[in-house]
Amino acid sequence: MAEKYQYELTYVISGVVKQNQVDDIVRKVNHLIESNEGDVLEVDEWGNQRLAYEIDRKRSGYYVNMYFQAPGALIQRLERELEVNDDVLRYLTLRMDAKMQRHHEKRKQRQAQEAAEEEAADESDEEDDAE
Amino acid sequence: MADQNDVDYEHLEYVDYKDTEFLEQFINNQGKILPRRVTGVPARVQRQITKAIKRARHLALMPYVSESVR
Numbered sequence: 001m002a003e004k005y006q007y008e009l010t011y012v013i014s015g016v017v018k019q020n021q022v023d024d025i026v027r028k029v030n031h032l033i034e035s036n037e038g039d040v041l042e043v044d045e046w047g048n049q050r051l052a053y054e055i056d057r058k059r060s061g062y063y064v065n066m067y068f069q070a071p072g073a074l075i076q077r078l079e080r081e082l083e084v085n086d087d088v089l090r091y092l093t094l095r096m097d098a099k100m101q102r103h104h105e106k107r108k109q110r111q112a113q114e115a116a117e118e119e120a121a122d123e124s125d126e127e128d129d130a131e
Numbered sequence: 132m133a134d135q136n137d138v139d140y141e142h143l144e145y146v147d148y149k150d151t152e153f154l155e156q157f158i159n160n161q162g163k164i165l166p167r168r169v170t171g172v173p174a175r176v177q178r179q180i181t182k183a184i185k186r187a188r189h190l191a192l193m194p195y196v197s198e199s200v201r
Binding site: 053055061063092099102103107 | 144145147148149186188189190191192193194195196
């Protein structure tokens with residue numbers, strides 16, 4: 001069995017594409033990974049964002065940031081798929097080394113903590129309301 | 132920039148292209164990457180910052196040329 005590595009992939013779908021088509025693309029990408037001995041670990045959709053510069057006359061894009069494990073041979077096919085799709089404006093695949101993985105873990109923890117703090121703040125609000 | 136060097140760059144392990152807020156400190160108002168003689172960060176970190184900015188530019192998270200000069 002081929003050795004698996006952890007990857008980080010970010011891609012930008014054109015902002016004019018409808019939501020159901022966006023979901024189709026995301027599903028297709030995930031399916032391609034999973035049907036080729038890969039494991040999708042995390043999919044984080046940032047949603048529609050303004051682009052820093054115009055690409056093919058588009059000013060906004062739908063960002064998807066994801067993490068997965070897969071054998072290296074899959075990457076070529078995955079990038080080919082993204083390249084061919086005209087709705088995908090940009091993509092970036094990075095193989096994660098130990099430093100990047102540590103950084104990612106820390107970032108995730110920080111985000112989880114922030115979310116928890118926010119929730120705690122919401123709850124105390126509710127308690128105030130109850131009084 | 133060089134005199135307000137209170138961030139612990141020596142222990143900075145990885146510079147993330149997703150953290151555009153951090154990276155924006157290292158570009159000028161045209162969107163150019165500042166040289167190390169201005170930023171004053173360690174060479175290792177400067178290399179990482181440069182790479183991260185270029186990745187962010189590719190994904191249109193940061194501009195190649197800022198809006199004001201275009």
